[in-house]
Amino acid sequence: MPQTIIEKVWKDHIVYEEKGKPDLLYIDLHLLHEVTSPQAFEGLRLNNRKVRRPDLSFATMDHNVPTINRTNITDPVSKKQIKTLADNCREFGVPLAHMDHPDQGIVHVIGPELGLTQPGKTIVCGDSHTSTHGAFGALAFGIGTSEVEHVLSTQTLWQSKPKTMEIKIVGELGFGVTAKDVILAIISKFGVDVGTGHIVEYTGDAIKGLSMEERMTICNMSIEAGARAGLISPDEKTVDYLRGRAHVPEGEEFSALKDKWLNYASDEGAVYDKTLEIHTDEIEPFVTWGTNPSMGSGISSSIPYATDYQESSEQQELKQALKYMDLEEGTPLSAIEIQHVFIGSCTNSRLSDLRQAAKLIEGKRVHQDVRAIVVPGSFSVKLQAEKEGIDKIFMDAGFEWRESGCSMCLAMNDDIVPPGERCASTSNRNFEGRQGAGSRTHLVSPVMAAAAAIHGHFVDVRHMLNVHA
Amino acid sequence: MEPINKLTSIITPLDRVNVDTDQIIPKQFLKRIERTGFGEFLFYGWRFKEDGSKNEDFVLNDPLYEESTILLASHNFGCGSSREHAPWALLDYGFKVVIAPSFADIFYNNCVKNGILPIRLNEETVEILLKDSKGKKNQLSIDLENQTIESISSGRVTFDIDPYWKEMLLNGWDEIALTFQFEDQIVQYEKSHS
Ligand code: SF4
Numbered sequence: 001m002p003q004t005i006i007e008k009v010w011k012d013h014i015v016y017e018e019k020g021k022p023d024l025l026y027i028d029l030h031l032l033h034e035v036t037s038p039q040a041f042e043g044l045r046l047n048n049r050k051v052r053r054p055d056l057s058f059a060t061m062d063h064n065v066p067t068i069n070r071t072n073i074t075d076p077v078s079k080k081q082i083k084t085l086a087d088n089c090r091e092f093g094v095p096l097a098h099m100d101h102p103d104q105g106i107v108h109v110i111g112p113e114l115g116l117t118q119p120g121k122t123i124v125c126g127d128s129h130t131s132t133h134g135a136f137g138a139l140a141f142g143i144g145t146s147e148v149e150h151v152l153s154t155q156t157l158w159q160s161k162p163k164t165m166e167i168k169i170v171g172e173l174g175f176g177v178t179a180k181d182v183i184l185a186i187i188s189k190f191g192v193d194v195g196t197g198h199i200v201e202y203t204g205d206a207i208k209g210l211s212m213e214e215r216m217t218i219c220n221m222s223i224e225a226g227a228r229a230g231l232i233s234p235d236e237k238t239v240d241y242l243r244g245r246a247h248v249p250e251g252e253e254f255s256a257l258k259d260k261w262l263n264y265a266s267d268e269g270a271v272y273d274k275t276l277e278i279h280t281d282e283i284e285p286f287v288t289w290g291t292n293p294s295m296g297s298g299i300s301s302s303i304p305y306a307t308d309y310q311e312s313s314e315q316q317e318l319k320q321a322l323k324y325m326d327l328e329e330g331t332p333l334s335a336i337e338i339q340h341v342f343i344g345s346c347t348n349s350r351l352s353d354l355r356q357a358a359k360l361i362e363g364k365r366v367h368q369d370v371r372a373i374v375v376p377g378s379f380s381v382k383l384q385a386e387k388e389g390i391d392k393i394f395m396d397a398g399f400e401w402r403e404s405g406c407s408m409c410l411a412m413n414d415d416i417v418p419p420g421e422r423c424a425s426t427s428n429r430n431f432e433g434r435q436g437a438g439s440r441t442h443l444v445s446p447v448m449a450a451a452a453a454i455h456g457h458f459v460d461v462r463h464m465l466n467v468h469a
Numbered sequence: 470m471e472p473i474n475k476l477t478s479i480i481t482p483l484d485r486v487n488v489d490t491d492q493i494i495p496k497q498f499l500k501r502i503e504r505t506g507f508g509e510f511l512f513y514g515w516r517f518k519e520d521g522s523k524n525e526d527f528v529l530n531d532p533l534y535e536e537s538t539i540l541l542a543s544h545n546f547g548c549g550s551s552r553e554h555a556p557w558a559l560l561d562y563g564f565k566v567v568i569a570p571s572f573a574d575i576f577y578n579n580c581v582k583n584g585i586l587p588i589r590l591n592e593e594t595v596e597i598l599l600k601d602s603k604g605k606k607n608q609l610s611i612d613l614e615n616q617t618i619e620s621i622s623s624g625r626v627t628f629d630i631d632p633y634w635k636e637m638l639l640n641g642w643d644e645i646a647l648t649f650q651f652e653d654q655i656v657q658y659e660k661s662h663s
Contacts, residue, residue: 015658016651021633024651026658036552038502049645064500077500084502128551128575142575144553145504146582146644154648156655160631162574192487193545196574226548228574292487292548313543317486410550412496419519431491431549433514 002267005233006164006199009139009264013122015156022160028121029138030151031107032059032094034085035412036126040149041088049153054093056155058116061085061099062106064412067375067402070099078413092152105378105404108132108346112216113380115245119234119261124151129346129428131222134231135215136238137264139199141229162199162228163273169204171280176462178356179214180348180426180445182206183221184286184296186278192294195227198274201266202232206280212241213352220347221428224293233265287333287458288430288443290321295430296443297333299460305329324432325440326420334458338442340423341372341453342435343399345409348426348446349377354385357450358393360464366398367456373400373415375407399453411436424452470584472641476565477610478538480620482602483528488542489549490576494558507554508561539609541598542569547576556583566611568618570595581634584641586613588628597623613639 016024030053037059044050051057064078073079082099089096097103103110108129111117119137124130126148133140147157167186187194200222207215215232222230239258242248249257288296289303295318297304303322306315306329322329327336343349343357354376366372374394376382382404385391391401408415409427411434417423419438426449427434430441444452451461498510515527523530540559546569547555556579559567567580568588580587588611590598601607601622609620613635619625637644 016654022631024648024654026655026662035499039504039553042502042504047643047645075500081500081502126551126553128549142551144551144556144575144579144582146553146579150645150648153645154655155659156648156651158633158644158648192548193571193573196545196571223549226545226573292489313486320485410496412499429489429491429549431489433495434491437495437497437514438519 002270004164004201004266004270004272005137005231005264006139006201009120009122010161012120022158024156025122025159027124027151027155027157028056029111029116029123030057031111031123031125031130032057032148033063033107033125033127034061034081035063036145037088037148038081038084039145040126040152041092043149044092044152051092051094051152052155054095057094057152059085059089059094060097060104060107060110063406063410065099065405066413067405067407067415070403102379105380106346106349106406108216108220109350109377109381112136112212112241113245113378115242115248118242118248119238120264124157128223129220131227131230132216132220132346134219134222134229135212136242137231137234137261139229139231142223162197165195165198165200165227166272166275167200167202168275168277169202169206169280170277171206172209173206173280174284176285176447176465177280177283178285178445178447179210179217181283181286183218184288184293184443185283187221187225187294188286188296189278189282190225190276192224192292193226194276195222195225195230198227200225200227200230201272202230207232208235211352212237213350216350217347221293224428234261235265285445285448285461287448289325289327289333289336290318291324291430291432293428293430293443295321299333299448299458302330302332303327334460336442337422337457338424338452339370339421340417341370341449342375342408342423342425342427343373343446343449344375344377344407345427346377346406347428349375349381351381351384353426353446354381354390355388357446358390360447360450360461361397361454362393364397364454366453369456370453372398372453373402373408375402375415376404378404408435410434411439417441424449424458470582470641473565473584473586473638474613475611476538477608479534479536479606479608480539480541480598480602481528481534481537482599483540483542484599484603486543487545487548490547490552490555491549493547493555494552499552499554504557505561507558508563511558511562533604533606538563539566539568539611540564541595541602542567543595544570544592546572548573551575551579553579553583556580556585560585568595568598581638582644584638586611586638588618590626590628594623594626
């Protein structure tokens with residue numbers, strides 16, 4: 001019987017199964033960071049337990065690290081959290097990319113970069129955007145701290161098998177439309193809880209045509225549709241991306257591995273519990289205007305009216321969101337003025353994101369009322385960008401060029417949007433207060449963020465690209 | 470973790486959909502390395518105004534619900550970040566049960582691993598309970614063993630829960646200790662996959 005990649009990977013990792021119980025799954029890769037791990041390590045210590053497979057674990061510092069002046073963390077609580085991770089990794093033998101290590105970066109950026117992320121693996125991390133790694137055909141999902149502790153001590157997890165869902169993207173992407181717009185359009189169309197209880201596979205020619213970095217952007221936001229995980233069947237692009245990476249074997253071993261990887265791809269005719277479709281005709285550059293990622297629209301449209309919704313609960317939700325965002329029903333999206341631009345986060349901080357944004361701003365200036373920052377996803381992205389002179393293009397235009405980390409995506413460090421101000425952000429969450437108490441977030445693609453930085457309000461990036469061509 | 474079985478309390482109605490874990494516990498409180506002490510920051514952005522004073526309009530600040538250990542919310546409760554600080558904050562504040570029409574997957578898991586009972590009830594029942602709990606004391610009795618809840622407004626209804634989680638909650642078991650009983654299978658798996 002034809003099988004989906006989801007079933008294949010799941011079956012390959014069952015350590016123990018019994019009717020009426022979740023399956024005990026083996027975990028191939030456990031990624032850790034400073035915010036969701038300290039209580040788990042503390043649990044090990046209290047119970048006199050050890051890390052079962054430090055060799056299958058990898059830690060980095062990303063959520064709470066400064067992006068300027070790394071050596072001088074002024075907040076004592078942050079400082080302690082970062083030191084705690086270093087101490088825990090040393091005590092339990094877990095490899096760590098410390099703040100000044102060349103492998104450092106946002107956990108979901110460095111996994112693929114280092115080749116730790118591979119097709120057919122089960123990957124977990126105490127972070128909901130672990131779904132990013134699904135771009136490689138891995139079964140990757142976020143877990144809580146109790147589960148982090150469970151994986152540290154047993155290298156397994158009890159998991160009930162989620163249902164499978166196919167989201168098919170039909171057609172080819174239009175001019176100026178990016179992977180970010182695709183996933184924002186999907187969430188806007190189907191809602192923030194459409195994926196609850198499911199693992200999603202993204203399919204269709206549009207997906208096949210995307211680069212690995214673009215695929216990561218899509219899988220990254222699966223959790224924003226409520227899905228447990230989101231993935232894409234591996235193909236030659238996946239293999240090419242991984243060849244030669246630090247943690248990928250070479251020579252014959254690689255050839256064997258490659259065949260194994262490609263075999264994980266969903267079989268022709270495999271059946272999903274549910275299939276949804278979206279046509280690329282429906283997708284233009286997107287901007288969110290509300291307080292969850294489904295509250296967004298194409299740049300050529302306006303904020304909806306409450307009367308556009310049938311349910312009174314939806315009307316109420318819209319009103320609540322617009323009140324927080326200080327926006328009026330019916331306002332054209334291009335009329336929204338912004339004061340901050342953030343290009344970064346595990347959704348859009350990879351080299352291709354920075355390259356695209358840099359291309360757009362080359363020779364232009366950031367609008368006088370806008371403060372714009374670029375935070376590369378990893379040390380290695382930063383280094384490569386600097387080699388290509390991308391840092392200079394950004395800085396010449398008036399952007400700040402920072403060290404890698406999560407930064408303004410969740411504003412745990414000093415990179416904060418002040419209360420009442422608006423940010424065009426390439427991150428993944430526009431929740432109330434996400435970028436700082438009282439801050440207002442609009443999610444966009446890197447090129448849309450760059451365009452907004454120059455104009456001081458949202459613009460249809462396709463017009464700017466047209467002028468360029 | 471503390472076992473949980475029977476419990477009677479008034480309901481705190483939180484009539485909002487898609488409540489994300491950034492609201493349950495904002496990121497500025499995630500820097501601590503302990504599991505305890507998060508209760509005072511629960512729903513911080515909604516409970517307190519910018520100047521730090523109490524937002525009297527927010528339901529948790531209504532003295533009516535002071536003793537409540539049951540939180541009632543709308544669909545997709547706990548979406549967003551995987552932070553387990555969210556159930557830690559709920560528990561530390563005093564909530565032992567959360568009822569909603571639907572929960573985000575990771576949040577649901579995080580609840581049961583900390584001895585919070587998450588109950589999924591159909592939309593209509595939640596609507597009725599919400600209505601009857603707003604501005605008044607509406608008492609609810611929960612029986613996990615028999616999977617029932619009983620109130621004056623909604624009568625007696627049953628709820629579903631995975632038998633594995635139920636067992637875990639009823640006994641307050643340490644899941645890691647349980648998994649250690651499968652050491653042979655884990656070793657076997659590792660041998661055949663290396
Ligand atoms: S960049 Fe943002 S979403 Fe990604 S891991 Fe960091 S905090 Fe989470």
